[in-house]
Structure formats: C-alpha cells, structure tokens
Amino acid sequence: xxxxxxxxxxxxxxxRVRHLAVGDWSDFAPAERLAFQFAYKLSREPWSVxxxxxxxxxxxxxxxxAIDVVWRSSWYNYMTRVADAFQLPLERxxxxxLLQNQRExxxxxx
Numbered sequence: 001x002x003x004x005x006x007x008x009x010x011x012x013x014x015x016r017v018r019h020l021a022v023g024d025w026s027d028f029a030p031a032e033r034l035a036f037q038f039a040y041k042l043s044r045e046p047w048s049v050x051x052x053x054x055x056x057x058x059x060x061x062x063x064x065x066a067i068d069v070v071w072r073s074s075w076y077n078y079m080t081r082v083a084d085a086f087q088l089p090l091e092r093x094x095x096x097x098l099l100q101n102q103r104e105x106x107x108x109x110x
Contacts, residue, residue: 031060039073 008016019025025033038057042049057066 034060035069035073038069039077042070042073043077 019027020036025036028036034056038049038053041053054066054070057069060066061069
C-alpha cells in the first residue's frame with residue numbers, strides 16, 4: 001500500500017515487488033538497498049540492530065530521513081505481525097485506485 005500511496009502505477013509496483021520478493025535488489029539505488037537491508041535485519045533479528053546500523057542510515061539519509069526509515073520499517077513490521085496474529089486479511093483491491101484515477105484525469109485535463 002505504501003507504494004500505491006506514493007503514486008506509483010500498478011505495473012511499476014508489480015516490478016518492484018517481484019525484485020524485492022526474490023531478493024534481487026541490484027536495480028535499486030545504494031541508499032535504497034541500505035534501507036532494505038536495515039528493514040530485513042530489523043524484521044529477522046531485531047536484537048542485532050546496532051548503533052552502527054543506525055549510524056549508517058544517518059550517514060546515508062541524514063538524521064531526519066534516517067528516523068523515517070527506522071520508524072516506517074518498525075511500523076510496517078509491527079503492523080504485519082499484528083495482522084498475522086489476528087489473521088486479518090489484506091485488502092484485495094487497491095483502496096487508493098480511485099484517488100489515482102482522479103489524479104490521472106486532472107493531469108490529462110491540464
């Protein structure tokens with residue numbers, strides 16, 4: 001959902017998700033790969049996240065964006081675990097599709 005909210009089109013989202021799912025991060029920028037590595041480590045072994053990991057994020061993204069990476073990684077990890085624990089289904093449809101369609105219409109009318 002985060003990618004849809006960011007305004008990416010379905011085909012771009014599908015391509016990114018495929019690359020992420022198989023662990024092929026080579027098409028992503030080095031900063032994005034670092035964020036993925038951090039999120040992966042946080043979700044698999046949260047106790048192993050170190051000050052060095054955080055410092056690497058700060059050096060790459062700056063202090064505020066590093067906080068955003070840590071926050072969003074933590075939040076999505078938490079929410080995924082809550083959804084799994086309560087067996088909550090994910091949305092079958094993109095709830096933001098209507099907004100995307102309206103945005104595309106506005107761009108065409110300009």
